[in-house]
Amino acid sequence: MNRTSPPPPQHRRLARPATPGTEQPAERQFTGIPVSAGIAIGPVFGVSEPDAVITPHKIAASDIAAEGARLDAAVAQSRKQLAKLRAKLAILPEESQEELAPLLDAYLHMLGPSRLLRAVRQRIEEALVSAETAVVAESEALVATILARIDPAGTADDRAALQRRADEIKEIERRLVRNLTRSPFRSFAGLPPGAILVSESLRPADAALLDPSRLAGVATEEGGADGHTAVMLRALGVPAVLGAIGLAHAMKPGDVAVVDGISGVVTLNPAPATTAAAKRGVTAFARERQRYARLRRLPAETRDGETVELQANLELPIELPLIVQSGAVGIGLLRTEFLFMNREAVPDEDTQEETYRTIIDAMHGDPVTIRVLDWGGEKEIEALSTAGIVPEVADANPALGLRGIRLLLRQPELFEIQLTAILRASVLGPVRVLLPMVTTVQEVRAAREVYDRVARRLRRRGERLPEKLPPLGIMIETPGAALSADALALEADFFAIGTNDLTAYTLAVDRGEADVAALYDPMHPAVLRLVQFATEAALRLRMPVSVCGELGADPRITPLLLGLGVRSFSMNASAVPRVKQVVRSVEIDDCARLARRVMEQGDPEVIKMLLEGFGRPAE
Numbered sequence: 068m069n070r071t072s073p074p075p076p077q078h079r080r081l082a083r084p085a086t087p088g089t090e091q092p093a094e095r096q097f098t099g100i101p102v103s104a105g106i107a108i109g110p111v112f113g114v115s116e117p118d119a120v121i122t123p124h125k126i127a128a129s130d131i132a133a134e135g136a137r138l139d140a141a142v143a144q145s146r147k148q149l150a151k152l153r154a155k156l157a158i159l160p161e162e163s164q165e166e167l168a169p170l171l172d173a174y175l176h177m178l179g180p181s182r183l184l185r186a187v188r189q190r191i192e193e194a195l196v197s198a199e200t201a202v203v204a205e206s207e208a209l210v211a212t213i214l215a216r217i218d219p220a221g222t223a224d225d226r227a228a229l230q231r232r233a234d235e236i237k238e239i240e241r242r243l244v245r246n247l248t249r250s251p252f253r254s255f256a257g258l259p260p261g262a263i264l265v266s267e268s269l270r271p272a273d274a275a276l277l278d279p280s281r282l283a284g285v286a287t288e289e290g291g292a293d294g295h296t297a298v299m300l301r302a303l304g305v306p307a308v309l310g311a312i313g314l315a316h317a318m319k320p321g322d323v324a325v326v327d328g329i330s331g332v333v334t335l336n337p338a339p340a341t342t343a344a345a346k347r348g349v350t351a352f353a354r355e356r357q358r359y360a361r362l363r364r365l366p367a368e369t370r371d372g373e374t375v376e377l378q379a380n381l382e383l384p385i386e387l388p389l390i391v392q393s394g395a396v397g398i399g400l401l402r403t404e405f406l407f408m409n410r411e412a413v414p415d416e417d418t419q420e421e422t423y424r425t426i427i428d429a430m431h432g433d434p435v436t437i438r439v440l441d442w443g444g445e446k447e448i449e450a451l452s453t454a455g456i457v458p459e460v461a462d463a464n465p466a467l468g469l470r471g472i473r474l475l476l477r478q479p480e481l482f483e484i485q486l487t488a489i490l491r492a493s494v495l496g497p498v499r500v501l502l503p504m505v506t507t508v509q510e511v512r513a514a515r516e517v518y519d520r521v522a523r524r525l526r527r528r529g530e531r532l533p534e535k536l537p538p539l540g541i542m543i544e545t546p547g548a549a550l551s552a553d554a555l556a557l558e559a560d561f562f563a564i565g566t567n568d569l570t571a572y573t574l575a576v577d578r579g580e581a582d583v584a585a586l587y588d589p590m591h592p593a594v595l596r597l598v599q600f601a602t603e604a605a606l607r608l609r610m611p612v613s614v615c616g617e618l619g620a621d622p623r624i625t626p627l628l629l630g631l632g633v634r635s636f637s638m639n640a641s642a643v644p645r646v647k648q649v650v651r652s653v654e655i656d657d658c659a660r661l662a663r664r665v666m667e668q669g670d671p672e673v674i675k676m677l678l679e680g681f682g683r684p685a686e
């Protein structure tokens with residue numbers, strides 16, 4: 068992956084001599100953030116959102132206030148989404164701005180103190196129905212009234228104006244219902260094979276539904292370099308560009324696009340020369356993959372004979388064959404969120420155990436580190452809100468809220484079911500258990516109590532468990548955890564450094580947000596110092612420590628991490644050969660010297676220069 072600071076999103080329309088008699092639209096380019104390497108060429112598929120199908124739902128009179136509050140939250144969220152879009156218009160060409168600005172203003176107006184919202188509120192109170200039922204009923208009634216006013220004998224302008232008004236109301240209805248029900252944002256039904264999926268945004272749960280064998284590429288207007296959607300897309304190996312502003316609004320059905328997941332450029336209706344260059348890029352990328360494939364069976368060992376553990380991260384079971392092919396020795400981070408996504412109910416013990424067994428089995432004796440559920444932040448999971456385990460209305464700052472271990476300790480049943488399933492599956496192969504979002508030693512102690520209690524209960528029941536319980540480790544992914552790593556090292560059995568959240572929390576930058584993507588920099592000295600501090604705390608106690616965030620997948624940084632003492636990495640499967648190639652080309656003493664120089668620097672640009680210059684002969 069290209070990890071230089073992403074260029075600011077831009078958009079340009081390329082002049083092309085018009086060919087008389089052809090209607091081919093002009094080529095247009097959009098630059099976003101390259102998040103998953105590879106080049107794709109194909110017809111665009113603008114994801115349609117499912118129609119708002121709401122089963123009318125009655126409420127009790129005592130619930131009127133609560134329903135009103137849900138409506139308020141959905142209105143506020145919708146306004147925020149639209150205002151964000153409105154603020155981004157400035158970077159589009161004037162003609163696109165002129166097209167979109169009045170539309171967004173109209174939407175925002177309707178989400179103010181409008182007649183529509185007053186009427187919705189009245190329906191909740193008088194008809195005693197849920198907020199979404201009221202939104203759908205009121206919008207449909209209003210649309211019907213407007214369409215009835217269309218006079219076939221009237222002017223085309225009058226007819227168009229009424230139709231526009233009806234469409235605006237439908238858009239508001241769709242957005243409000245989506246925000247009220249948090250229903251899956253997207254429907255992938257009808258996605259033609261080989262298509263490029265284009266959308267305004269894509270949630271991690273939506274990305275989890277994509278079938279990489281049918282899909283050529285993905286391009287969206289929102290999203291950041293290391294958000295969970297980006298992580299998912301890399302896991303699926305689908306060329307992808309996020310944060311390409313203006314793209315979803317510019318594309319039309321029938322358009323063709325080139326998605327360049329290396330440079331971050333998306334080209335709509337490519338000219339023949341662009342298509343030819345893209346085809347050459349596809350071939351070059353495939354050759355590079357073949358070259359890397361030859362590394363699969365070679366050991367991950369430095370030139371001076373130091374063995375390095377290279378493992379894979381797993382987001383979805385669909386990745387298992389890729390992991391096996393990549394030459395990874397085991398799974399260093401199994402994100403279990405996928406088990407809970409896109410389903411109606413929370414998975415029970417047996418369902419979870421079966422999944423863990425399949426994965427442990429597929430690794431044929433190589434270790435599997437299973438991270439317990441990391442809910443929160445941008446990882447929305449409907450089954451948990453439906454079951455009342457997490458609040459319906461998100462916290463004001465979800466990334467700072469009830470995330471990861473915090474939720475699990477509040478919901479012991481959820482935690483115990485998952486630990487039980489893991490322990491029961493752990494007889495099949497070497498397993499480790501990993502706790503997400505730890506910030507205090509008390510959390511580790513409390514989690515270990517639950518863990519031991521679950522193990523004791525299983526043994527009492529006569530279940531066969533490994534004689535020695537699987538190690539219980541923690542993610543180091545907040546500055547607080549990194550800076551108290553010496554204390555945490557006394558409680559945990561191993562550390563897995565999560566540089567994605569560590570970067571986000573250290574630099575106060577949302578990892579999934581296109582607007583601040585240029586500030587999201589894992590090579591910032593503050594992040595590297597925290598990685599160093601945590602690594603040294605573990606090494607002092609001879610405790611295993613690995614890097615499992617995306618920093619570990621960047622071959623430019625491998626020598627630095629080796630120089631800091633890291634000997635275990637976990638990354639998306641496709642990055643394993645690239646990192647292995649670097650490991651095999653370096654000596655530890657050189658890496659240690661590089662690390663000393665890098666860690667003296669305060670300027671990320673100098674750090675990047677030093678890393679890029681490493682191994683190159685001095686000029």
Ligand code: PEP
Nearest residue numbers: 544565566567568615616
């Ligand atoms: C991280 O934060 O670096 C990490 C590996 O966890 P996730 O990306 O799942 O938040």
Ligand code: MG
Nearest residue numbers: 544565567568
């Ligand atoms: Mg994390």
